[in-house]
Amino acid sequence: MTNKDKEKNIFFITVVVIIAIGYAVLRYHLKGDVPWKDFPIFVLNKGVSLGAITILTLCVSIRPLSTLGIVVFSTRAAKKLLGISGLLMTILHVLLSLLILNPSYFNVFFEENGTLSARGGISLLAGVISFMMLVVYHQCFKNGGVGKERLVNFLTSSKFILGLLLLFGLHLFFLGYHNWMNFANWKGGLPPITLVSFVVISLGVLINVFKR
Template identity: 35%
Template sequence: MNETTETKKSSTIALVLWTMAFCFGYSILRYHIFGPVPWKDLSFFTLNKSICFTSLVLLIMNFGFGPAKNLGLRIPDSWLNARMAIGIIAFLLVLLHAFMSLLLFSPAVYPQFFEVDSKMTLNAGLSMLGGVIAFIILWGYNLSFKTTLREDMAFIAFITSRKFLLWAMLFTGAHLVFMGYSGWLNPQGWHGGMPPISLVSFALFLAGYVINFLGRE
């Protein structure tokens, strides 16, 4: 294994582990230390939120390092070289989050997303729609790096284009907004004064979107 490959591997591991540590730590503090969530829910409910949070931050890194470099920000080459690996890990975490959310999504766990008759609220439906579309786009984006078929070149050029990616990112933002904006407007309900994960995620998403809008070629 040459030095470049070793550096790339080390950077990927470091970025992923530090991101996971921050996201898991934030989730535990907010929901268990300062919040009312019982510790028995750490293994699935809180873990799912942590995985979602981690995947979003990693995706922001994956899509943001290049444009940030174009804007003149100092991004280490080792971070740039780690983007593909970070993107793959982020996609796997998104996939895991999707499966876990399907198991958790019920009136008993998320009563705020359901009407009295157990039907989803409008906000829940819009959030789910945004999440599903964002996931499909991310899946297609990952596939675009794994195909060598000549007839797919037009698809690859389209799905990796600046215009498409900027529009596609908005579905992730919509997923976050409709999922949690009601809690954003109630600081008194923030456990330990810590903003909801959806709000922190949206703030990071917004920063990443601006960087992509200004710096993506």
């Protein structure tokens, strides 16, 4: 990957992140009533999660997209850059979420007595498992996958990729499905970030199912 290509790829990733965070700001602050004091953690986390989902979905869809004639991040170095960016954003999302994992911000995750609800447990479990899968995926390719050919074949198989995407979707579904069809809660007419992210995941699933 040339320096020019690297700059283009970094620019693309940066634009995705800016758009994702910008959407969160527009929906929650400018069109909604969330106070600006919640931007550094709560709202920023929303944008980071959308950016991470978008980047990771693209990362695992590069090969099937190429069969459609859409060639992006085609070199090994470019794919690595995209994957690392997605992983880092996911780590940031996890850390930010841990800071505000309480009934005030995630009331659907908790019962009245303060314990986790079944819905919250399922969403968090799916999130934890998918995060661990991402870490394993990254570690496996850290040195180019040398000596790990069988594991590499599994991690790049449709079963693993679809399993990862479905876990992403499960995490998002139980986190926000209650607001998806409640249009009165669409701040400024803008759909919830969990729904937008779920649509992105769904597109990734469709691409990987039919073109892998």
